[in-house]
Amino acid sequence: MTRSSSRAPSDAHFWEALGGIEQPSRYIGFEPNHIRKRPEEIKLFFALAFPEMYEIGMSHFGIQILYHILNREPDIAAERVFAPGPDLYERMVRENQPLVSLESKRPLRDFDIIGFSLLYELTYTNVLYMLESAGIPFDARNRDGKVPFVVAGGPCTVNPEPMARFFDAMVVGDGERVVLAMTNAWMNWKNEGAASREDLLERWAVIEGVYIPRFYHVQTDGLGFRLRIPEANVPARIRRAVVADLDRAAFPESPLVPFGKPVHDRLRLEISRGCSRGCRFCQAGMIYRPVRERSISTIMKQARAAVDATGYEDLSLLSLSTGDYTELERLMDALMGHCEPLHVAVSLPSIRADRLSKPLMEAIKRVRKTGFTIAPEAGSQRLRNVINKNLVEEDIRKAVEDAFSLGWQVVKLYFMIGLPTEEDADLDALVDLVKGLRGLLRSFGKHRRGEIHTSLATFIPKPHTPFQWEPQISIDEAYRRLSSIRHRLQMPGISVKWQQPEVSFLEGVLARGDDRCSAVIETAYRMGCRFDGWSDHFRFDRWMAAFDAEGVDPTAFVHRKRELDEPLPWDHIDIRVTKDFLQAEHRLAMEGRPTPDCRQAECSGCGACDFDILQPVLCRDMPEADRSDGLPSGVVERPYAPRWKSVVLRYTKTGSARFLGHLEVYNLFCRAFRRSGVSVEFSEGFHPKPKLSFDEALPIGLASMCETFRASVDADTDCNTLVERLNHALIEGIRIIGCEPAIPASKGQKTQSNGATYRVTLFRNGFHREALVRFEQADTFEITRTNRKGITRRIDLKQIVPEIRLLSDTSCEMRLLHAQDAVLRPADVLRAVWQFPEEVIQEAEVTKVA
Incomplete structure (x- = not known):
């Protein structure tokens, strides 16, 4: 039972009195570019829920997209809600307070639709944690007209069954168009009298990509696994929704700028979606096909708008395989031309070694040396052929050598253990590869600093991949292989870390399980499991007790090799890539034969494209105008070189802004200067920072009417203009109240208050x-x-x-x-x-x- 009847209405003072709570800025909710609407003008309240804490959830780009898509509709209010930290949850329970949204502090139970993003299986118990905190029944069949519809999206819905019991609807695929189709159906249903919940679910069931679990009954196969069979008037298989043209897709040009230190504290630009490299272990490479690239002109338009709107100092290109963007060097030239004068760094995520050229690396380091990551995945060429990682050791060595020669001091490598057909000889090859890369560093001189950071994870055969029929290695075997590698790589210049095998085991079970897992998930939650993705919260013993309590054998889902023709619990989900193609790829893997990327070779026949509406979209094939930076002919972005002056700014910090820490306030002002258009002087070196100097750090939780800091700004900007522009770019609770020229330090400017x-x-x-x-x-x-x-x-x-x-x-x-x-x-x-x-x-x- 949930505490649905015991939750009191939200108390505004409770959410304003966050003293003693860890990182209270997680909960205040008025970040730059947030949207708060007048409730009397709203017909549909939509909660975007992420089953993790704020700093994790705000790093998810999908929430940014949906937030701005929904809030563009005048009669829809989309607000965010995240899992409360354990300390806040204890206080909520003690004072009988429900979970609320960030923007308006509206109780989650009072929304019309709650949309959860399911990105990682180990967040499943957090969904129940949030539902219980809101007073909403877990089981979708037990919800009446007084509670919201609870829906889910994200990559985990390609096997929806472990969580299907808890959701009224689940979205498979790209959500941009689906979410508006669902809200339009809700509006029509409401306008027509909202006859019953089932009436709306029937309307949702006809939308491509929407799965309504209650309209599919369970059937057990001969091996004891449970499959979903459709009832009348619903599709036999749920076909993945796909946005065919990213240039026409919505993009948040004024993204939210989170407080605190989110995992990805930078501006992200999605340059492409999908990947056709065909790595046989990679679920994302199968479920997001085909490749659709944005044009350079669109990316540059979005970059200019988003940099101006956010004030970010870092910009990252987002895609499954950024190095494969067909006009990457041309795009980097355009981005660096815009970003370098603004002191905005441009970074790339993990990139294939064979796509790293020296000119590209030179461009990346022009503003700031960002991270340098390569994912060989396997140590031997034989095993890389099995998994279709078309990468040779020479590519890896050359990329690392170039990185060290250009001044990088840390190179990160990612490998998996337990891949199909893996033998100890493959582990030996992995060790030899890492040692050889360390030797490259030593070739630059014995006094040269540098490290190889090696990350290891146990392979999980995910649904809808060519390896979905393969078993996952046992926990004991994973420890044996990890320990063997770690022991042999214990030497200066190499660090090794890995994911705990118990975590990988549970992730595999929840990724590959059927609907019986839902009872286990609920029981594990009742036993205290939540935040399972955090090592200090993960309780494997409680999870095993939950499986025992429900009579479910978890090893049956992960340790048994499945026949290629046997039914699978996720067969009712059509990701557009055919099962015939996955079976053919499995056979090629066992033969060690690679499959080429269809961008450089002929179509591999995976089934993702219809070549009418849906097909690969590559920038290299676009007209020249779309492959340019979008500026009119003859226009060049030139840096402005101002003279500098030092000023003292006085400001107040009141209301909930008092829960911002000193570093948060510093970052807020740095980004506000960029958003305001006021030039500020930067320091020199590899990590240039705005020249802002604060007299003292105000503790978290203290408000102030009399704080000061110094800034070196454009000498042509007068104080009145500076104050006006900065205040326009700042958040509520932070206000500049005065500006005056700084007295040189030699004349006694730096005095200590008594x-x-x-x-x-x-x-x-x-x-x-x-x-x-x-x-x-x-x-x-x-x-x-x-x-x-x-x-x-x-x-x-x-x-x-x-x-x-x-x-x-x-x-x-x-x-x-x-x-x-x-x-x-x-x-x-x-x-x-x-x-x-x-x-x-x-x-x-x-x-x-x-």
Whole structure:
């Protein structure tokens, strides 16, 4: 049972009092470019839910796309919701608060549709965690008209069965058009009286790419595996939805700029979708076919708009195989021409060694040396042929040698162990390859710094790949192979890390399982499993107990080799690549015969293209105008070289902005300068930074009416214009209130303040005057403090707090002097003088007023 009946309405104050919560900026929700609509103008409230914490979810590009597609519709409000951290969840339960959206703090249960993104099998329990936090029944069949429709999309839906019981609908494939078709159907259903939930599900069932689990009954095959059989009036197989032309697809030209430190803290430009390299282990390479490239003119238009709208200092090209973009060097020239004068770095994700040219690498390092990653996947040429990784060792060696010669100090390599037909000789070849690459570094001189970072993961035979019939190696065997490699690579210049084999085992089970896994997932959640993708939260023992409790053997899903003609739990999902093609590729793999990329050879007959609406789209085949940077003929982007002046800016930090940390505020101002169009001077070196200097770091949770920082800006920009432009680019709660020329440091500009005055407002308790009188009358008032080194010392508050003044029963002002060897905060005074409990102190609003 969920706590659907026990959830109270959302309390606005609860979400404004985040003191004591880890990384509270995860929950405040007014980042640059966020969209908040007037609820009275909205017909459909759509929650974009990601079953992970904010910094993971905001790194998912799909949420950005859907957020802007939906919010372009005037009568739809799309808002985001992420899994709360364990500390916030405990407080929510204690105070009976439901899970809410970021933008408006609307309870998740009050939305009309909730759309979850399923990117990783080990987030499945987090879906239940979020549903329970919202008071929504787990089982879709137990939901009535008072709760939202819960839908899912993302790559995990190509085998929907382990999670199908929890969703009203699941989307297979590209979501851009499907989501609007579903919302239009909802609007029509609502306008026609919203007869029943099933009525809307029937309307959704006819949309290409939409799977309605309740319209498919379960049938058990001869081996005990459960298959889905359609009922009347629904498709026998769900065909993957595909966007045929990326140039016509929606793109968020004003992406959200997250707070904190998201996993991918940069602007991302999707330059292509799909990959036809045909790596036989790669699920994404099969389920996103065919290759569709954006034109250079479209990419450059999007890049200019998004850099201006976000202020990002890093731009990354997004695709399954960026190096295969057919006009990559031409695109890089155009991007670098725009980004280099703006001090915006351009980076590439993991790239095939045979696609790395020295001119391309020179272009990448012009602004900043970003990461350099190669994925050989297997150590021997024999095994690379089996998996169709058309890459020879010479390509790998040359790419690494070029990287070191151009100044890179770290090269990252990715390998898998447990690939089909793998033998110990292949592991020997992997070790020899890595050692040989280390030797390349040594050839540049014994004093040359550099490292080879090697990552290892256990191969998981995913659905809809040529290896979907193959078994996954056991946990014990995975440990044997990993330990063998690690032991032989323990030497200076090489670091080795791997994914825990138990994690890979569970991922394989949930990726390849049938609908019986849903009961296991729910039981595991009840046993406390959540955030399973985090090593410090993963509890393999509880998962095994859940399988035992439900009578399900997990090894049956992963350790048995399947026959090529036997039914599979995901056969009712049509990814457009045919099963005949996958079987043929499996046979070629066992023979060690590669299949060429259809971009460079003839069609391989995979079935993804109809050659009418859907076919490969390559930039090299486009008209010259689409292969250019989009600027009118004769127009060249030239850097502007201003003169610089130093100014002091005064600003306030109020409301929920007080939960931004010092680094977040620094990044906010750096990006606000870019968005405002005000030129700021940069430092020199490999990692140029804007020349901003803050006097002191304001602790998280403290508001302030009197913060300052220095900036070196274009001398032609007057202070009034600077303030106006910056305020337009800043978020609510951060405001510039003054600007003046900086006095040179030699004339005493850098002076140390002798303290600060704070105003404290309580929400639960009041200030007892008797406690203040005791403090005022005491000759000394000592407290103990223990520093990070474990050294405890006594501090006399009377020497540091010269004045405390009560303003009312719930507010006071206090002045704290700077102590030479101690840092005290208002919280320390509240704790010592009034002995308030921690929850009262954490919820107090503290503002620095002078």
